[in-house]
Amino acid sequence: VQPVTALKRTPFYDFHRSAGARLVDFAGFEMPVRYTGDVREHQCVRNAVGLFDISHMGEFLVRGDGALAFLDRAVTNDVASLAVGQALYSPLCRADGGIVDDLLVYRAADHFMVVVNASNIAKDFAWLRDQCPPGVELVDRSDEFALLAVQGPRAAEVLRGHVPDAALELGFYRFLIGRGFGADMVISRTGYTGEDGFELYFHPRDAVAVWTGVVEAGAPHGLELVGLGARDTLRLEMGYMLYGNDIDDTTSPLEAGLGWTVKLAKPDFVGRAALVRQKEQGLTRRLVGISLDGRRVPRHDMPLESAGAAVGRVTSGTFSPSLERPIGMAYVESGLAKLGHIVEVRAGETRLPATIVKRPFWTKGSNRGASAS
Amino acid sequence: LGFPDDVRYTAEHEWGRLENGVVTVGITSYATEQLGDIVFVELPDAGKRLEAMKPFGVVEAVKTVSDLYAPLSGEVVDVNATLSDNPALVNQEPFGEGWMIRIRPDRAEDFQKMMSNVDYEKHVEEQHA
Numbered sequence: 001v002q003p004v005t006a007l008k009r010t011p012f013y014d015f016h017r018s019a020g021a022r023l024v025d026f027a028g029f030e031m032p033v034r035y036t037g038d039v040r041e042h043q044c045v046r047n048a049v050g051l052f053d054i055s056h057m058g059e060f061l062v063r064g065d066g067a068l069a070f071l072d073r074a075v076t077n078d079v080a081s082l083a084v085g086q087a088l089y090s091p092l093c094r095a096d097g098g099i100v101d102d103l104l105v106y107r108a109a110d111h112f113m114v115v116v117n118a119s120n121i122a123k124d125f126a127w128l129r130d131q132c133p134p135g136v137e138l139v140d141r142s143d144e145f146a147l148l149a150v151q152g153p154r155a156a157e158v159l160r161g162h163v164p165d166a167a168l169e170l171g172f173y174r175f176l177i178g179r180g181f182g183a184d185m186v187i188s189r190t191g192y193t194g195e196d197g198f199e200l201y202f203h204p205r206d207a208v209a210v211w212t213g214v215v216e217a218g219a220p221h222g223l224e225l226v227g228l229g230a231r232d233t234l235r236l237e238m239g240y241m242l243y244g245n246d247i248d249d250t251t252s253p254l255e256a257g258l259g260w261t262v263k264l265a266k267p268d269f270v271g272r273a274a275l276v277r278q279k280e281q282g283l284t285r286r287l288v289g290i291s292l293d294g295r296r297v298p299r300h301d302m303p304l305e306s307a308g309a310a311v312g313r314v315t316s317g318t319f320s321p322s323l324e325r326p327i328g329m330a331y332v333e334s335g336l337a338k339l340g341h342i343v344e345v346r347a348g349e350t351r352l353p354a355t356i357v358k359r360p361f362w363t364k365g366s367n368r369g370a371s372a373s
Numbered sequence: 374l375g376f377p378d379d380v381r382y383t384a385e386h387e388w389g390r391l392e393n394g395v396v397t398v399g400i401t402s403y404a405t406e407q408l409g410d411i412v413f414v415e416l417p418d419a420g421k422r423l424e425a426m427k428p429f430g431v432v433e434a435v436k437t438v439s440d441l442y443a444p445l446s447g448e449v450v451d452v453n454a455t456l457s458d459n460p461a462l463v464n465q466e467p468f469g470e471g472w473m474i475r476i477r478p479d480r481a482e483d484f485q486k487m488m489s490n491v492d493y494e495k496h497v498e499e500q501h502a
């Protein structure tokens with residue numbers, strides 16, 4: 001007998017099927033990886049607007065008097081500085097500085113929402129629950145949220161008339177709670193593409209109405225459905241992290257170039273002592289961007305060499321549709337992590353010269369507010 | 374699914390078409406759908422000797438990379454040079470203009486040992502289930 005774990009489905013599963021999507025297992029969910037083609041979907045987001053189902057992501061709600069202090073101590077970034085209606089990207093670290101997950105913290109008037117990677121929902125929830133003090137309520141509401149991302153330079157035009165006007169005026173990493181496409185929703189100006197865009201969180205009972213509404217409103221603007229394949233090429237062109245590839249329990253945010261999200265000035269947070277020590281002692285490796293000539297693509301886990309010696313490993317790689325060249329990210333010994341330095345990616349018996357370059361790779365996105373995340 | 378019946382297949386999703394003693398080789402529509410947009414195909418030069426079921430090249434898609442396996446032993450007699458400028462042809466016409474190499478097989482009977490379209494379809498369904 002082979003035990004079979006049934007894959008979870010998002011509330012948009014039937015839409016994916018009828019659109020002809022290729023579905024794959026992603027973090028235990030049956031998700032659309034591609035509808036028409038990775039490159040076409042990618043370009044649609046860069047040039048017009050695309051719709052992503054990312055309902056597999058996890059949502060935790062945190063409330064109570066100590067909620068702010070609890071979250072501020074749990075994550076490395078500065079939750080205390082958040083205004084109501086503002087969101088924040090942050091690593092969640094172990095005591096040794098390794099990354100449990102990277103997540104978003106939303107501050108609403110009377111609670112916080114924490115949005116985590118699908119693959120880490122159970123791990124993060126257990127991790128946070130162990131630190132959660134009495135009086136603070138922490139609940140996993142992942143099954144009560146559908147999540148759609150509308151991303152691209154024309155995203156605001158798609159939403160216009162279907163969400164409060166104030167939502168179209170939101171700055172990057174700002175959100176409001178209101179009515180959109182006939183449903184109660186969190187409307188957030190966030191994304192993982194480098195383009196302008198919104199993420200809409202709402203109850204799964206409204207899934208059909210919101211999906212249909214967005215697709216109809218988007219049609220005149222050239223909106224197309226976009227799968228996880230293009231989501232990955234879009235994020236990689238921006239140098240954004242993919243948990244499990246670029247960062248994990250064994251990498252630190254300082255090594256990953258996420259130092260801007262680590263507020264060592266905070267008096268205490270989980271991982272602080274280890275990260276202070278790491279900073280003082282100096283990093284042994286750093287995550288860098290690599291760019292290659294030709295068309296051979298660096299892939300996750302390919303070794304990096306310099307003068308015949310192993311000096312690191314590729315974490316992510318793809319053929320960049322926007323730049324029309326192979327790009328990737330890799331951990332490399334700190335001494336070699338210099339812009340313009342050339343290393344070699346080992347692809348089987350072939351060695352591919354790769355130049356260390358600045359991230360993001362793609363700098364022409366419509367999201368002018370985009371920082372490193 | 375429906376795969377053409379004028380070619381024969383391998384379990385690794387290559388196809389071969391026998392014409393005048395030479396076998397034209399490519400990858401199937403099922404393979405291209407699995408791979409996604411193909412950006413590069415690395416092929417051997419004409420004259421190279423191939424051994425059945427050994428890698429003879431590489432196909433790079435945006436998301437994945439995959440080895441190409443020789444469906445039978447023999448010598449490469451022709452290579453589809455247009456793929457270096459236009460690898461997307463493999464996605465567009467996997468059984469036609471997207472062909473990759475032509476092999477003169479060591480043993481003509483090896484071709485008959487490849488799968489029929491009916492068997493290949495069964496193989497794909499089993500892999501997909």
